[in-house]
Amino acid sequence: MSLATDAADKPTLYKRIRADIEKRILTGEWPPGHRIPFEHELVARYGCSRMTVNKALSELAQADLIERRRRAGSFVRRPQHLSAVLKIADIRAEITALGRAYGYELIGRKLRTATAADRDRLGVKKAGKVVAIACRHSADNVPFAVEDRLIDLSSVPDAATADFSREPPGSWLLHHVPWTEAEHTISAIVADDRAAEALDIAVGAPCLVIDRYTWRSARTITAVRLLYPGDSHRLVARFKGG
Amino acid sequence: MSLATDAADKPTLYKRIRADIEKRILTGEWPPGHRIPFEHELVARYGCSRMTVNKALSELAQADLIERRRRAGSFVRRPQHLSAVLKIADIRAEITALGRAYGYELIGRKLRTATAADRDRLGVKKAGKVVAIACRHSADNVPFAVEDRLIDLSSVPDAATADFSREPPGSWLLHHVPWTEAEHTISAIVADDRAAEALDIAVGAPCLVIDRYTWRSARTITAVRLLYPGDSHRLVARFKGG
DNA sequence: TTGACTTATATGTCTAGACATATAATCGTG
DNA sequence: CACGATTATATGTCTAGACATATAAGTCAA
Structure with missing residues (x-):
């Protein structure tokens, strides 16, 4: 029954935070350059500790989806061209x-x-x-x-x-x-x-x-x-x- | 004065742990399939908390360098095949x-x-x-x-x-x-x-x-x-x- | 031998703090 | 106004715990 937003099954919280942000970036709701909410704002929104949102944001940064700058915040990164999978085998x-x-x-x-x-x-x-x-x-x-x-x-x-x-x-x-x-x-x-x-x-x-x-x-x-x-x-x- | 292994400058601890493990994998000292030390062993070796070694290992796992299995431990992964994302923009x-x-x-x-x-x-x-x-x-x-x-x-x-x-x-x-x-x-x-x-x-x-x-x-x-x-x-x- | 049940254990996730550090903004001074 | 010093703040790292969960390994019964 998909009545609620997406708390149906139950991925862990940090994964849900990561997925939420990822979705907004991929749909273009948060375009390149957009500042995503500060950690403390996400802490308030999800009602969790800072380490939890930090883990979500760190993974997004590791995947080059966002860029994090001290004191400034976290920002959606530019690229996202038409990308294709090219297999060049040995x-x-x-x-x-x-x-x-x-x-x-x-x-x-x-x-x-x-x-x-x-x-x-x-x-x-x-x-x-x-x-x-x-x-x-x-x-x-x-x-x-x-x-x-x-x-x-x-x-x-x-x-x-x-x-x-x-x-x-x-x-x-x-x-x-x-x-x-x-x-x-x-x-x-x-x-x-x-x-x-x-x-x-x-x-x-x-x-x-x-x-x-x-x-x-x-x-x-x-x-x-x-x-x-x-x-x-x-x-x-x-x-x-x- | 590079007398010690590589604690010269001062990267953060979890990065040093990650680099140490990475080096052993790269040099072949720990070949594919090798079980790397348990978190509690690394905690003892580096004298830090479990969250710190966990962060190092999590990043290595995210980079597909190691594979982590509950109850079993963490293992060096076999090198991956060459399949790639090619970006050909408009x-x-x-x-x-x-x-x-x-x-x-x-x-x-x-x-x-x-x-x-x-x-x-x-x-x-x-x-x-x-x-x-x-x-x-x-x-x-x-x-x-x-x-x-x-x-x-x-x-x-x-x-x-x-x-x-x-x-x-x-x-x-x-x-x-x-x-x-x-x-x-x-x-x-x-x-x-x-x-x-x-x-x-x-x-x-x-x-x-x-x-x-x-x-x-x-x-x-x-x-x-x-x-x-x-x-x-x-x-x-x-x-x-x- | 085989399958089902139990247990031990390593990882997975999370918390509520702490101090460090880079840097955007602000303030003062020449 | 230009430029250096100060301050505020968001992220970076870390701790010492906690409970959850998957699963290897051991145990026991059919």
Whole structure:
């Protein structure tokens, strides 16, 4: 019987507070920039202790839905563009799932102290050790993608001794290192001599480029550039919306 | 004077507890499946109250780094698969959000009975009416993307009379038609004569292509192809792991 | 052996306080 | 008016308890 507002079942109080606020943000009732009620106001409204509303607000802040500023209050954060779920699986899994034979070839692997370019690419300031890896993935013996990767050893010490001659670094990392944030940048280029040779395509042919950066908290794990032949490969994202 | 482990500066206690645990997980000292110390053990180790370690563990759980089970304890989670939220905003909103001047130009608009090619593109069998739209988006008066769109009028009758000379069809649809499913296909091509002229780039220059199909229930709403200059435009997707 | 019941226990939620800290607003002074 | 010092206040962190709840593990009967 849904007679009352929504105290029907019985989620815990802080979850209800969180859900209430979340709903108002998502429906646009509280637009970006809107100041949500102060903790003491919510305490009064829900008749609970401050720690309870604090927990609700802290979780909303952790989820980037709101921003909290001392002395000023808590505010609805800006973004909320049209968002979609894009699944970019581990390449080995992707090819295997397509029912094609996966091939992997390690082209090069170097362990070095981070150069200025490496630090710039990883977005770190201190010069620690890194592993640079170049490799090629193929499907049914046809080049599928070339990979150029940098792994920060201060974040992933085990990568120094991992055997990447048989297991692709992407798969290895996925199974050994949890990540909290990542960023993909997708762009297009035309193949230069080196790319053309590695992918067995013509110089000047279009290539799809995916630059992926992965972090654990604020710490960089790895930066990878994947080059796909653009006319044969397609990145498909299917998702549900609202 | 970094003599101790890392109590040098002074993050709050619960953050230090969280960081300590996180580090052990990252280094592999506590592999997936490992049971981390019970709250009361951490309370003893850090000499604090249970709420403090609870906050640290709760955040690690919210970040999916650990899994907490009543009566059993807290366990290191297996690293998650790579599935991500890709944000592809409405182009007008995207450019505006960048703080650049949005420009829009309708190149052509045709209302016609669906041709075989149209039906194929929309994935429909019956020959209904469609609107074909070609337009160009610019940022600070520089071509940003060209759009080639087909709208199924049997799904969106209002589109027949909508004024697309001022409002881009993407924004119009986003605000008038709810969608339930969409699919993006991203690929790379080199510019042909027509694309080169529209985007003001050289013939043979790389272009990023996004083909987007949108449905409501099983009904096609629209199919659109967006062409971006590949060397200047980047599609950025930032997301949280899970 | 299997299933049902009981118990012990780790986490989940909550309270009513406390002090710390960053900072928006205000006040004073040059 | 400009600028530095002061103050008020909202959030940040923490405590020492409490009771709730799910469930692993043990117990006992069929």
